[in-house]
Amino acid sequence: MTEPNILSSLSSALAETIARAAPAIVSVHSHRARASGFVWKAGLIVTADEALADEGEIEIQFADGSRRPATVVGRDHTTDVALLHVEGDVAPVKLSTENPALGSLAVIVAADRGAPTARLGMVALSGPAWRSLRGGEIDARIELDVRLRHSQQGGLALNAAGEPFGMAVLGPRRVLTIPATTIERVAGQLEKSGRIARGYLGVGLQPVRLDDGLGAMVMNVDKAGPSAAAGIRQGDVIIAVNGEKLYGVRALSRGLGPQSVGTVVELTVHRGGEPLNFKVTVGERPET
Template sequence: MTDPTTLASLSSALADTVARAAPAIVSVHSHRSRASGFVWKPGLVITADEALADEGEIEIQFADGSRKQATIAGRDHTTDIALLRVDTDVAPVKLSASVPALGSLAVVVAADRGAATARLGIVSLSGPAWRSLRGGDIDARIELDVRRHSQQGGLALDASGEPFGMAVLGPRRVLTIPAATIERVAAQLETSGRIARGYLGLGLQPVRLDDGIGAMVMNVDKNGPSAAAGIRQGDVIIAVNDERLSGVRALLRTLGPQSVGRVVDVTVRRGGEPQHFRVTIGERPET
């Protein structure tokens, strides 16, 4: 039989963990969207980009019930991180770079109209770095067996109360954007308001070939890097750096922040004959 004092101690420890984190947790209201967020640095709030409306005013509601208008400092849809500026003196959260072990306890502290909420679960997957479907580099794969509710943008804590990431809603489970990713991306958003992405300057359409898959060039940015290299509309890309193309999406996912400035060898078929072009990947312009 479980010792009642053990359960009471666990309950008290979890309550203390939530209480310590709660003051830095906020509600984020934008248009018809509601999410949670947390104070990352003085005057800066992190929230989930997917839960943030594309237009309209943004209001932050704090734990003490006060409300203030916020502005977007930057957002990155590939890692689901948005950075907001707001006038506040709330003490920020100190994120931990540690990745929780598989099977360990986790608490997600979120907010509902300013009031803190908490949900307890376990780490159901703790794995290596991965790339999101939108092409974002995530430093660790952390999934939580937590009831899906309104955790979007909430703070994920381990059993010792260390915040290890931001909870977001995946297709079937609660995922965590780890602290290492948040620190890396948010620092760039704070500085420049955006994350640099690679740019070929091509509009591509997948085509099936007799010997595999290609990407037909449907349009070319005349001021882009591919035009400068000599690639034309109608060319069919079949390989990059001598690796056969596996699909247009796979190609686009390689155009992350680290790709800018890299020179790649692009093999195309033009009139049925292979040709090679050296393309210096540019930086995607703001749209």
């Protein structure tokens, strides 16, 4: 009898790895949108927020073909994590908080109409924590060299040992992985309170170009908000935050993550051509 070669052994190992993960992988159907997800805890499904419709009914299709309605527990568009509740007793996966090594193999296990699907790729980048364009704090930047369909967003990314290290999502140029540490942190907060607290200054801003750079003009002020309490007025132009030159509205917004709530920031503004400083206590963004 011929001994199995390396490729045959690799193929068998991959098939076994996928088979172990598949029962916890689900399809998420929401208002003409299809995505994947996985059982994070009993009765709780994690999926990609970007792939989830903004409204309408949600249905979960399990690997055994059964379908059950689901409700939204909470969503965080800044980290692309959404948490759903569904009745069921499918065993949850155990996420690994160890990030994969650069160049190591990664398997994405997702679902299409309930049927498990798989993709094989390589870890193209394994780097430090980063902040998304929407201001979310992602604990590691993990990029995968693999193709991913829209319906496979929300699937699990596994390392060569079969350990799930994150959730696969479509980034601007590459497939990204939301790491397990971020999922555990964000999903835990969503389970507890249904939302992620975000910083709030209580102003509407418009970028403006100045002689020496960029600023943010205050277009409107929430009369009950933190900036109004500090003395900021409509028409003021914010030029610096905590003494550092402002490089645009987006940069200011990205700094208003969960950890910013309750902190004090010093805003330097131009008013009538004169610089003024105001200390603003960052509030919590209202749900609406």
